[in-house]
Amino acid sequence: MALELKNLYDDFRDAATIKAYAKIISEDAAKLDRAINIMEVCGGHTHTIMKYGILQLLPQNIKFVHGPGCPVCVMPKERIDHAYALAMQEDVILVTLGDMIKVPGSKGSLQDARSRGADVRFVYSPLDTLKIACENPTKKIIFFAIGFETTTPMSAALLDAVIKQKIPNILFHINHVTVPEAMELLLSDAECKIDAFLGPSHVSVISGSKIYEPFPVKWGKPVVVSGFEPVDVMESISMIVKQFLEKRCELEVQYKRAVKREGNLNAQKLVDKYFQKAAHFRFRGLGDIPGGGLELREEFDAYNAEKIHADILPHEPINDHKLCICGEILKGKATPPQCSIFGTACKPSSPVGSCMVSSEGACAAYYKYGNLV
């Protein structure tokens, strides 16, 4: 299917800088002896790349692979079913963030649970959960925590406040996942087509660029940590192409204004106090990733909804529809339009697979900005 993308970049003045980068990238890329596939790990970057038509500005031999960095997209169905089962209990208010509320599990989404009488709330900041708990002293508030390294410290800060303020009615269901382990899993597939990574912005602000140091060394893949703005992304792509041209393989930071090597140590300390690495986390579309998630430390079992309510939670993994090729897309083996039900049976209003669920997912971004509607 031919895909025409909108030309948003034409409309803003930074277009000059973007075009200048496009020219440099084209000139450099012309000297390469092969095509390179760059994975943008973060869904925020997928969004920027699609929204500003960046793919159209790039020469034929610079290609993008859309990565797994969308916390909602990587949530397997059985964990959505956990949220659903917890929410359907009489005395529970289930609190969560973002698009989580729309993702269908095997019984429906949290939105569906709400229409069936469950009390499900969406908060802007995890700390808003404290207010809900104080206003509903007879209810059990379960915070369904999602996100990569970026949002884990915020969940830790919430637990810290719950303990310090002795709030008796907040529990946690933890679904925090980690970026480097997911990147390693992709690379360990012999057929993986990724040549370089565009490193996430926010994750790196918290964790520091140090978390990517093994990738150039151990895996021979350059990483450039990039900001969110279209100009940032263009500059980062240019930096990657230059590495190939000059036969370098390094970790570089384009987003220097916000990312330091060490990251936010205070936030890391807070995370370490409450969380430890889980043995594995099953990513939707990718499967089990060793060390790919976090769990509460045992001493905080009294706050762990997953343990306290283990009896009502399903444990069997639930796979996606067999026509869904999200896993292939995340590995760079396919693009969304190659899926046989893309835009037909699978749309943002009725998502079949994970990549169509959130506006950060690759399929949803192609659908929204691909002029397919």
Next chain:
Amino acid sequence: MCLSIPSKVTKIDKANKTATVDTMGVSREASLDLMEEGSVNIGDYVLIHIGFIMNKIDEEDAMASIETYKEILSIMDEEECARAIEESDNCPNGGA
């Protein structure tokens, strides 16, 4: 919309560990829980994510970034623009 517009700190409430910040004219509160005590001061530029200050950035970088966002926002209609600022720190899912 996953922007990350720098915000300027306008007030600090030490007792509650919160700061009031201005994001391109929109005022709101953010938690200081992730920042070392005393490290954030009035006039500093910061990045916010789901209600928390995540880090500080240099004024010069912040201004350059704000200029870019002004351009991005100038091509949106009013409603889209207001929503983008409100949601600027709120990657749909607390993204990556």
